[in-house]
Amino acid sequence: MTRSDTFSSDHLDFPGAETLMAAGRVEPPKAETVAAAQAVLRAAIERDTEAAAVTPSAARPRRRAGLARLFFRPRVVVTALAAAVAAGVVVYPALTSNDTAPAQPPQAASAKTFLNDMAQVAASAPATKAPYWKTTLTINHRADGQKPHTRSWYLDRKGKTTEVNPDGSTTVAFTIRGYSVGDRNLDWNQLDKLPTDPKALASLLPSANSAGGKVKSTFDNATALLGQSPARPELRAALYRVLADLPGVEVTGPAEDITGRRGTALEWTTDSTTVRLIINPKTGDLLEETETAPRTGALEARYTYLVNTPVDKIG
Incomplete structure (x- = not known):
């Protein structure tokens, strides 16, 4: 033998x-x-x-x-x-x-495990010293009656924003862009100073004036920062660990966003809204967030995060 x-x-x-x-x-x-x-x-x-x-x-x-x-x-x-x-x-x-x-419930356990795994993936990304952060986002709000529209902008480390117009030209915005963290708006440099301990970070995320309550506000804050902010790798990892500690999040399986990009879907349901996230398990990037009515399934809002990355120049 x-x-x-x-x-x-x-x-x-x-x-x-x-x-x-x-x-x-x-x-x-x-x-x-x-x-x-x-x-x-x-x-x-x-x-x-x-x-x-x-x-x-x-x-x-x-x-x-x-x-x-x-x-x-x-x-x-x-x-x-x-x-x-x-x-x-x-x-x-x-x-x-x-x-x-x-x-x-098995799905509850696997959602926590999956999100903690995404934290490890996010933490392994290289840090950046790039001077700009580019974000491209498609928004579909059914409530305002507008058709889906795409916005793209560049943020520099001083907070100046350069908007990309529909014809490809750019316009410098003179207002400083801030990112909501609880009741505060923080610029890129201030985001870099946020704690990366999940409990310490979670204590800063909820807004006292949130109509949806503490958990909903924490969930919204975390996903917005993951999808459209220059959060550094350690902060992105901490945000995923905050989501992993929230009750009620479930893995629903493989899914595609509105553009056909593939990922893993998770859902979180309140009395008024069902939130669905699609995450790329290879990169830890948040691809899309969809809000629907829990009983009818009617679309309330969709945010498709097309680009959220550091770049060396505008254009």
Whole structure:
């Protein structure tokens, strides 16, 4: 018996193993695929551990703790991960055993895990010393009766804004652009001074005058900063961790924005609005935010973030 025969029989005893072996050498999975697969494992561990904590010891079988219990059930976890890696995408399924029930809704756990993973992706982006920040945003407000319109502008580090006109020409705006953080408007330099500890940052985001309440205001503040501000990588990571700590956010699966860009969708529902985010899991960029009426599904607003990046010059 060869070494490969021993490896195959001892370690690849699960459905689909033959297909993987026959494929030979393949390119390593993409970074976002690995991160998502790790999220599946972490979510399964969290649910299994919490379920074990509330199950009477006499009623549950002896099982290895931590990661060992996952590898003890290879057909549940390994097969799912192999299929996900082979497909190049990973969704966040509920991984449960036959003798336990999840201690919390699977989507709630995977939303928290996904957003924390996006925090890691955002934090890994390089810092910039570029003199300008370019933002291009398509806005569709049904309430004001206007057709969807696209705005594009450049911001410099002193707060001066250069608007891009529909014909491609530019106009310097003499008002200083600020970014809403709670009850304050901050410029680029002030954003750089915001704390990156999630709890400290969250305490600054809610507006005391928000009609939607603290959670809604925190959610709105965080998504606006992610979609159209020059937030540095560490601040973007902290914003995702703030969102991860909010109740009620759920992963709804793969999705496309209005332009056809692909990402992962999350939803958050209040009594008056359902907010849907589409995030690019590879870059951590917020692609689109949509607000709809929760009962009718009627579109109330859509913000499509086409460009939000540092640039070296205008034009």
